[in-house]
Amino acid sequence: xxxxxxxxxxGIKLTAMRLLVYQELEQAHRPLSLRELEDRMxxxxxxxxxxxxxxxxxxxxxxxxEDGSGSLRYEVCDGDDECTLEDxxxxxxxxxxxxxxCFYDKKIPQVSLPEGFQMSSINYMVKGLCPACDKGxxx
Amino acid sequence: xxxxxxxxxxGIKLTAMRLLVYQELEQAHRPLSLRELEDRMxxxxxxxxxxxxxxxxxxxxxxxxEDGSGSLRYEVCDGDDECTLEDxxxxxxxxxxxxxxCFYDKKIPQVSLPEGFQMSSINYMVKGLCPACDKGxxx
DNA sequence: GTTTATGCAAATTCTTTGCAATACT
DNA sequence: AGTATTGCAAAGAATTTGCATAAAC
Numbered sequence: 001x002x003x004x005x006x007x008x009x010x011g012i013k014l015t016a017m018r019l020l021v022y023q024e025l026e027q028a029h030r031p032l033s034l035r036e037l038e039d040r041m042x043x044x045x046x047x048x049x050x051x052x053x054x055x056x057x058x059x060x061x062x063x064x065x066e067d068g069s070g071s072l073r074y075e076v077c078d079g080d081d082e083c084t085l086e087d088x089x090x091x092x093x094x095x096x097x098x099x100x101x102c103f104y105d106k107k108i109p110q111v112s113l114p115e116g117f118q119m120s121s122i123n124y125m126v127k128g129l130c131p132a133c134d135k136g137x138x139x
Numbered sequence: 140x141x142x143x144x145x146x147x148x149x150g151i152k153l154t155a156m157r158l159l160v161y162q163e164l165e166q167a168h169r170p171l172s173l174r175e176l177e178d179r180m181x182x183x184x185x186x187x188x189x190x191x192x193x194x195x196x197x198x199x200x201x202x203x204x205e206d207g208s209g210s211l212r213y214e215v216c217d218g219d220d221e222c223t224l225e226d227x228x229x230x231x232x233x234x235x236x237x238x239x240x241c242f243y244d245k246k247i248p249q250v251s252l253p254e255g256f257q258m259s260s261i262n263y264m265v266k267g268l269c270p271a272c273d274k275g276x277x278x
Numbered sequence: 279g280t281t282t283a284t285g286c287a288a289a290t291t292c293t294t295t296g297c298a299a300t301a302c303t
Numbered sequence: 304a305g306t307a308t309t310g311c312a313a314a315g316a317a318t319t320t321g322c323a324t325a326a327a328c
Contacts, residue, residue: 013327015283034317045285050319052283066205068262070293071317092256101256109248111263116270117231117240123207123264124250131255152302154308173292184310189294191308209318210292 031073067093096133170212206232235272
């Protein structure tokens with residue numbers, strides 16, 4: 001995907017910082033926390049990354065999920081265009097190793113909302129034990 | 140529901156504090172944050188409430204949900220018995236008024252997990268605008 | 279030269295723990 | 304007395320902001 005064009009299309013100036021943050025998220029293949037991004041980009045400042053994330057969120061180029069780890073995690077949106085509700089996949093959070101998995105092929109089942117409620121996003125987060133940790137527990 | 144018996148049945152000593160916390164959650168009819176509980180119980184100490192919540196969580200008398208407000212919210216489990224995966228309902232978080240709604244009659248649609256993943260809980264959180272706020276936006 | 283982005287430092291918010299004091303049995 | 308609970312105070316962790324510097328146009 002042409003990240004540069006993708007961003008500028010929406011009127012976001014492409015800075016080195018923004019490209020870097022976006023690429024890190026894209027390459028991670030799983031949602032990263034602010035802390036994890038900091039660790040992966042020693043040259044970048046926490047607040048800069050934070051503001052970049054905020055900006056990317058506003059423009060729906062990434063989305064944030066809560067997995068219960070105590071910090072937000074960010075991931076690039078699926079597909080070539082902005083996030084849509086339908087393309088969101090479910091996540092799995094391992095309570096033992098604290099890793100968040102994306103099940104890209106498992107889309108979030110939709111539900112109807114009561115009259116008057118306007119949906120903008122959905123989080124479907126399953127928690128439990130991942131295969132490796134489940135095995136570990138068994139001995 | 141007989142809270143006292145409900146608790147002691149599980150070997151939890153029923154203290155005034157614990158009864159109070161449980162009742163507050165029960166009467167709120169929506170998930171409350173630690174901060175909100177503090178505000179509702181001026182006589183109680185933050186750390187005491189926190190430890191009480193931790194204890195109730197461990198014994199599956201309440202559960203915690205993340206709505207993206209930045210703080211965890213707690214609510215009593217549905218039904219007369221411990222939480223089961225099937226009885227969990229979906230939640231709605233209003234991004235404008237920061238209120239979390241329970242849709243008790245909307246159960247979480249189940250999905251199958253890849254081989255080896257063990258599920259212990261699910262969070263299904265819808266975000267957007269509630270009727271009041273949606274109206275407000277329109278003018 | 280004006281506007282925008284970044285870095286640093288620190289404030290704020292939320293969660294969690296150590297420890298002494300209190301209450302319960 | 305001995306164990307469990309509570310209150311206080313503060314540590315830790317994560318998010319967010321103010322302001323000065325630096326970069327971009």
